[in-house]
Amino acid sequence: MDSKQNKSLYEPAIHFQHVSFEVGDTKILDSITGSFPTNQITVLVGPSGAGKTTLLKMCNGLLSPTSGDITVQGRAIHEMSPIDLRRKAGMVLQNSPMLAGSVYDNLALPLRLQGKTLSKEKALDILDQVGLEGEYLERDSQNLSGGQQQKVSIARTLMNESKILLMDEITSALDPSSLNEVEDLIRTLHEKHEITVIWITHNLEQAKRMGQYAWIMVDGKLVDAGEISVLDHSDIPSVDRFLKGDFS
């Protein structure tokens, strides 16, 4: 076991302890206990309505559990300021909106929220990191392709220098070529900057390609978690059918 794996075992990036979330009488998350290892790509899979997005939003502090505890890098999130938490654990959604204005305006947003200005050099550097050429900086963000918008969304989130990247179905609307580009980008960012990635995906092939660690969620419960091989087979028949591609 290498040092990276050791670190992940003893210092989970995010840990859930009996976390539940209810809206009225509906239980969306049911006593989730588990960890996302540090510096690894964890893929989060499960049928629609499993509670994956709710869980992800809790990691970013956009939602709070109705019961249970969540710790991020060893600190209970209810003791952290929501702003610190959100900068630490950045989120990219499937349809992360592009704010009206140029690519630069969108990249500058996280710093503007802190009363700071984004230098052109830094903006060009982050564009380069996500594989976009400098000429995109002044482009109208609304006129970018889906893949380019997702790259800008990722770059925008990275402006906060987040060490945890939470991603919700970010490639589901992309063509195969853009999908490959975004996967390569995440792989590079993860390796270069040692970013912990938590990635919700419906694409099981992508999950196996990208993930080092996996969580399987069904009906608000965590039914299995572990090394990526957990996606090969499950002893629970309904989960096994899901893993074999039967989404009914």
Add this chain to the structure above:
Amino acid sequence: MSTTALFLTLIFVLIPLALSKSLGLNLEKDTIIATIRSTVQLVAVGFVLKFVFDSESYTFIFLMVVLMIGAAVQNARKKGEGIKGITWKLIVTFVLLEVLTQSILLGFKIVPATAQYIISLTGMVIGNSMVLAILFLNRFVSEVEAHRSESELILSLGGTPKQAIHKQLIRSIQASMIPTIESQKTIGLVQLPGMMSGQIIAGADPLEAVQFQILVIFLLLTTAALTSVCLGLLSYPTLFNERMQMIQRQQQHSK
């Protein structure tokens, strides 16, 4: 105006009734109810005002102002049902507006401190403020819903609730103020304001009527600005909880 002339004004009610009936607009019942209500309310308020003006009592003036504010709150609060504590927010807005405008008007002796002026100007200020509050709340609630994903994006990047809602707030304030500003641009050219027309018909010197109308339109600019800004600043924090999360999202949450 003679009693006969007053009765003849009912022709202006018969015309829409006839049009509604012949075109199948189905507005006859509402038109009749509106006619009866407005007549009864205006006659009643005429007697009340006569009593208050004659009494010259500040207690009655105060009670009239409270009544006007109460009715305005009652009307406007329905439009802001999604906003927690909207009733007291409207009360604070209307009271603040009334205190500020009357302090300036009476403090600088722009108008005499009599029931005639205080009640009439209060009616105009609170009446307009109520309409603006309804316009603002309508727009604000729809802006928040339409741009919820943008607000959540800003929150998720570490923005504060005020930053998350800033654009929606500004757009709603602009939208509620624009009709007042636009109508003032054409005042005197396209339209003669009701108060000025009423004074002229009652025999006042047109130049004197214009002076009062200028006072009123300036007053309404303050009304427009203060109502939407005050209501906006009081309303937006209630859309978030202490963890800087958007509250309604949680209530309507889906997996």
